[in-house]
Amino acid sequence: MPDLPLTTIAKVFTAETIYRAAKDSAECFGAMGVMRDMPLQKYIHDAMICLHTGDGNSDDKLRIAETLANHRRGPSMLAAE
Amino acid sequence: MDFSLSNEQRSWQMTARKFANEEIKPITLDLDEAPDAHGTFDWDIIERGSKLGFRTLAVPKEYGGEGTDYVTQALVMAELARGDSAISKTFSQNWKWSHLISAACNAEQKERFLRPFVADHRFLLGKGITEPTAGSDNRMPPKDAPKAGLKLRAERQGDEWILNGEKCFIANAPVGKLFFIDARTDANAPLRQGTTMFLVERDTPGFRIGKVFNKSGWRFYRNGEMIFENARVPHANVVGHVNNSDMKTAAAGDRTGGDLFGDLELAANALGVCDDACEQAMKHARTAKQGGQVLFEQQNAQLKINKMNMLTEALRSMVMRVAWEHDHKVHSANAGLAMNYSTDVIQEVTELNLDIHGGAGAKVARHAEKLVRDAFIWSHLAGDTVQRLKVAARLARVAAQH
Numbered sequence: 343m344p345d346l347p348l349t350t351i352a353k354v355f356t357a358e359t360i361y362r363a364a365k366d367s368a369e370c371f372g373a374m375g376v377m378r379d380m381p382l383q384k385y386i387h388d389a390m391i392c393l394h395t396g397d398g399n400s401d402d403k404l405r406i407a408e409t410l411a412n413h414r415r416g417p418s419m420l421a422a423e
Numbered sequence: 424m425d426f427s428l429s430n431e432q433r434s435w436q437m438t439a440r441k442f443a444n445e446e447i448k449p450i451t452l453d454l455d456e457a458p459d460a461h462g463t464f465d466w467d468i469i470e471r472g473s474k475l476g477f478r479t480l481a482v483p484k485e486y487g488g489e490g491t492d493y494v495t496q497a498l499v500m501a502e503l504a505r506g507d508s509a510i511s512k513t514f515s516q517n518w519k520w521s522h523l524i525s526a527a528c529n530a531e532q533k534e535r536f537l538r539p540f541v542a543d544h545r546f547l548l549g550k551g552i553t554e555p556t557a558g559s560d561n562r563m564p565p566k567d568a569p570k571a572g573l574k575l576r577a578e579r580q581g582d583e584w585i586l587n588g589e590k591c592f593i594a595n596a597p598v599g600k601l602f603f604i605d606a607r608t609d610a611n612a613p614l615r616q617g618t619t620m621f622l623v624e625r626d627t628p629g630f631r632i633g634k635v636f637n638k639s640g641w642r643f644y645r646n647g648e649m650i651f652e653n654a655r656v657p658h659a660n661v662v663g664h665v666n667n668s669d670m671k672t673a674a675a676g677d678r679t680g681g682d683l684f685g686d687l688e689l690a691a692n693a694l695g696v697c698d699d700a701c702e703q704a705m706k707h708a709r710t711a712k713q714g715g716q717v718l719f720e721q722q723n724a725q726l727k728i729n730k731m732n733m734l735t736e737a738l739r740s741m742v743m744r745v746a747w748e749h750d751h752k753v754h755s756a757n758a759g760l761a762m763n764y765s766t767d768v769i770q771e772v773t774e775l776n777l778d779i780h781g782g783a784g785a786k787v788a789r790h791a792e793k794l795v796r797d798a799f800i801w802s803h804l805a806g807d808t809v810q811r812l813k814v815a816a817r818l819a820r821v822a823a824q825h
Binding site: 372375390398401 | 639640727777778781804807
């Protein structure tokens with residue numbers, strides 16, 4: 343078993359979970375889920391920031407795969423590099 | 424199946440595309456960023472669009488409208504939504520209720536309401552169904568319970584009806600001049616047997632607009648409260664029969680005012696937003712540089728662009744098929760399925776577009792971020808569980824007929 347990049351894995355997983363949970367809960371509130379004077383739309387916005395913070399989830403997934411394969415890329419190419 | 428467009432359909436599509444590019448796109452991001460709900464609207468764009476026919480697209484030619492078919496309507500909605508989803512919806516909301524006037528109103532009402540609607544570029548239509556304690560539950564169990572569903576009361580006094588109660592989230596309420604209002608006229612009967620539909624004019628005594636809702640997406644589109652305090656509506660404004668508001672039932676015949684158009688409308692609007700997102704994503708991926716090469720060189724970006732276009736083209740096929748079926752009076756659950764599907768598609772496509780813009784500065788990502796907020800509106804009007812159950816019930820009805 344290689345050393346798992348657990349921090350990155352946890353970040354990707356929680357960001358996706360937060361986003362899904364925020365969207366589902368906003369749906370439960372019907373139209374109030376998009377009103378600016380209600381917190382739900384803010385939770386969705388915050389969850390979206392979690393998805394895109396740092397390298398963003400899709401770049402993080404690439405990093406996880408690279409770490410597992412013990413792969414070293416040449417020149418930097420990701421947004422945060 | 425031949426989906427090639429007629430010259431007339433193509434011409435409407437091009438007119439809408441030009442209007443979206445030249446008139447809508449330059450103003451949409453600034454209107455979206457207006458902090459309060461009153462600053463997000465612009466009468467000027469409505470007037471200019473109306474002069475091109477976008478407000479009266481679904482009014483029959485005999486009443487001075489454009490009398491277009493469903494395919495044209497789908498094309499125009501998508502093109503306008505490519506500029507701004509909510510501006511497209513503000514126009515098409517009028518088509519929805521023009522369909523209803525044509526299908527459900529008597530000759531005298533059509534003369535009295537369609538003519539002034541066509542003549543005035545600032546005449547917008549709406550319909551009040553939802554209330555603070557009733558909306559989606561109209562379609563959910565227990566459907567035969569007299570206490571379920573909307574509460575707004577109408578009581579007859581001579582030649583008038585006295586309306587008391589409240590509606591909320593009503594589209595075009597703050598800007599409309601004429602509204603269809605569903606009201607309970609028999610409190611002891613279940614919703615379908617105890618409700619009557621009225622035409623209520625903006626300046627009806629006892630009727631006023633309350634709060635205007637400040638939404639996170641679709642900011643141009645106005646949703647407001649309606650308050651009825653002994654509002655007096657003439658009996659001549661009753662649509663159809665008293666205690667029979669449901670214009671969508673099979674018994675009422677082939678009415679197209681409600682779900683038939685409404686479902687197609689949301690799917691076609693979503694298609695325009697997806698087109699916009701795909702265009703933005705490709706443009707950004709081909710120009711932005713990361714690590715010394717254009718973003719598009721990354722397989723990661725290519726896969727996202729592939730998925731965005733795949734979903735968008737699948738949605739286009741479905742939207743155009745449903746529009747074509749409506750024109751040929753082939754009605755099924757397909758419109759509802761397209762609406763549900765459009766929710767999944769518009770959200771995934773706009774989220775992928777934001778993903779592609781992930782490395783871009785806040786200014787470039789501003790457009791992508793707006794599309795995600797607009798797309799989230801679908802969650803509560805096109806793809807929520809109530810809307811999906813409703814379509815499942817429709818599928819079961821179709822199955823029972825065979």
